[in-house]
Amino acid sequence: MATARNPLGRSSSQIRPLTIETGVNRYAEGSALIRCGDTHVLCTASIEESVPAWLAGKGRGWITAEYSMLPRATHTRSKRDREKVSGRTQEIQRLIGRALRSMVDLKALGERSIIVDCDVIQADGGTRTTSITGGCVALAMALARQKLPWVDTVAAISVGIKAGEVLVDLDYEEDSSCDVDMNFVMTGKGLFVEVQGTAERQPFAGTDMQKMTELAVQAIKESQQVQLAAINQFR
Secondary structure (H helix, E strand, C coil): CCCCCCCCEEEECCCCCEEEEECCCCCEEEEEEEECCCCEEEEEEEEEEEHHHCCCCCCCEEEEEEEEEEECCCCCCCCEEEECHHHHHHHHHHHHHHHCCCCCHHHHHHCEEEEEEEEEEEEEHHHHHHHHHHHHHHHHHHHHHHHCCCCCEEEEEEEECCCEEEEECCCCCHHHHHEEEEEEEECCCEEEEEEEEEEECCCCHHHHHHHHHHHHHHHHHHHHHHHHHHHHHHC
């Protein structure tokens, strides 16, 4: 039986309270403020009528992402990435970009670029997965405003094993102390975009992998319901 988790008292398979507010930036073609528990991320989508040089003349568009954490998003102040983007930041940006590109037929986009900025206002674990879930809504909003199509939604969730129990949607304390840490990215149609997993302290069995996958699928479906409710507000 699932046990309660502090401080919210949620079960092992229960996601944190999730809300998505759209239209929070008056200038961006698409914007969303996503709150997943105490992790809050501002996502904006900007459309440019050009593509990177390596795509010029190929009749297809491009979607990329930039990710950053505000200096006081965590317990202690961090320095801004002014000169060099850290390796962790680059990894997260690439993950978000890959996830969001699964939403769109890049040929139908034409020779346009969409940059999705994900700025973490407050962090309590799951910033990359929250950025994907919120970035999807900001991107959908930008596409809708320009009457451009998208093929699906995309959302993400973290799952881990701590003290032998599978936990969904890890907060910082759980993420920093779990034995296994995984991130799942899936489309609205239930297809996997990416699965990242690491045995932080000890290897895990195939049965553990199966249970983590099952709970991730269930949790992402719940997140997608919140996404669709937000998207339907501006359709």
